[in-house]
Amino acid sequence: MDGKITKQSWRFVVDKNKKFLAAGFLVSLFLAGVVSFYASSHPDGLEKVAEDIGFIETAKDHTYADGALADYGVKGIENERASVGVAGVIGVIGTAIVGGALFTFIARKPKKSLNK
Amino acid sequence: MHIPDGFIDVQTSAIFAGLAAAGVAASLKGARSQLDEKSAPLAGLTAVFIFAVQMLNFPVVAGTSGHLIGAALAAVLVGPWAATLALTVVLIMQAFLFADGGLTALGLSTFNMSIIAVWVGYAVFLLVKKILPRGKPSIVIAAAIGALLSVPAAALGFTLQYAMGATGTFSVSTVLSAMVGIHVLIGIGEAVITGLTVSAVLASRSDLVYGWKDNKTELEIRRG
Numbered sequence: 001m002d003g004k005i006t007k008q009s010w011r012f013v014v015d016k017n018k019k020f021l022a023a024g025f026l027v028s029l030f031l032a033g034v035v036s037f038y039a040s041s042h043p044d045g046l047e048k049v050a051e052d053i054g055f056i057e058t059a060k061d062h063t064y065a066d067g068a069l070a071d072y073g074v075k076g077i078e079n080e081r082a083s084v085g086v087a088g089v090i091g092v093i094g095t096a097i098v099g100g101a102l103f104t105f106i107a108r109k110p111k112k113s114l115n116k
Numbered sequence: 117m118h119i120p121d122g123f124i125d126v127q128t129s130a131i132f133a134g135l136a137a138a139g140v141a142a143s144l145k146g147a148r149s150q151l152d153e154k155s156a157p158l159a160g161l162t163a164v165f166i167f168a169v170q171m172l173n174f175p176v177v178a179g180t181s182g183h184l185i186g187a188a189l190a191a192v193l194v195g196p197w198a199a200t201l202a203l204t205v206v207l208i209m210q211a212f213l214f215a216d217g218g219l220t221a222l223g224l225s226t227f228n229m230s231i232i233a234v235w236v237g238y239a240v241f242l243l244v245k246k247i248l249p250r251g252k253p254s255i256v257i258a259a260a261i262g263a264l265l266s267v268p269a270a271a272l273g274f275t276l277q278y279a280m281g282a283t284g285t286f287s288v289s290t291v292l293s294a295m296v297g298i299h300v301l302i303g304i305g306e307a308v309i310t311g312l313t314v315s316a317v318l319a320s321r322s323d324l325v326y327g328w329k330d331n332k333t334e335l336e337i338r339r340g
Contacts (some may be wrong), residue, residue: 055284107156
């Protein structure tokens with residue numbers, strides 16, 4: 001036991017991480033794709049405060065209020081459960097792509113790269 | 117707490133867009149020195165998970181719902197710099213794809229949720245962690261209390277913005293008490309979800325939890 005990271009142990013770490021990432025991603029897909037249908041549709045805290053006090057009137061329509069995924073529903077899918085579920089799945093995949101790309105880019109350490 | 121366009125005037129929105137941009141720039145720098153090959157994918161997963169859980173509005177009091185912000189959760193899991201970036205990615209996706217949160221108000225919302233909530237949540241986490249005995253349960257409790265307070269802190273951020281540039285004419289003190297009151301209640305939900313998630317990750321992969329790392333080093337068994 002010299003504490004060195006062998007090729008094998010490194011591979012084990014990577015596999016373990018991949019498993020964890022895959023599990024987290026699947027849980028997220030399930031929450032956004034299935035559970036989201038059961039979310040409360042009441043106004044959130046800020047919206048409720050704005051309604052009660054009265055400044056909700058000052059809200060403008062969203063720039064993309066007519067967008068294909070506006071308000072977490074897919075335009076053209078009539079079934080509410082499917083509509084919010086597909087929107088959620090698209091959001092999870094989109095966030096994974098954007099977030100994954102951003103953090104992978106940030107974590108690149110130029111000083112460690114071989115092409116000097 | 118996604119702010120729609122129109123609540124806050126353009127000048128104030130511009131000021132906070134600038135502040136938010138500065139905070140995100142600082143976070144890019146901070147996250148760069150902190151993240152490595154192993155933690156970067158976890159930061160991405162944190163953004164994904166927060167997006168998903170933010171869709172799950174839970175009932176709070178009559179006719180009102182709330183949802184996770186995830187700022188304290190992200191700060192404990194991947195550190196405050198990466199947390200700001202993860203939250204910002206989520207807010208951008210929501211505003212541009214799902215018409216959730218106004219585009220001109222994006223700086224306001226980013227300031228409140230990606231910066232204030234992250235740093236208040238993280239500061240409270242560190243403080244509570246210091247007071248409590250070492251151990252995983254303390255990490256969970258500290259994360260939950262950080263989460264609880266991060267939500268009214270973000271609500272205070274909105275109240276400040278309202279005071280500076282409301283387009284409405286209602287009194288700031290009315291908005292202050294209403295915002296803080298309801299968001300303390302939403303904060304309880306935030307604390308529960310954060311506590312459950314942190315304890316689940318600690319149980320399965322405590323080596324991935326940023327807020328647990330310094331404990332782990334001290335407990336490391338030196339071999340050879």
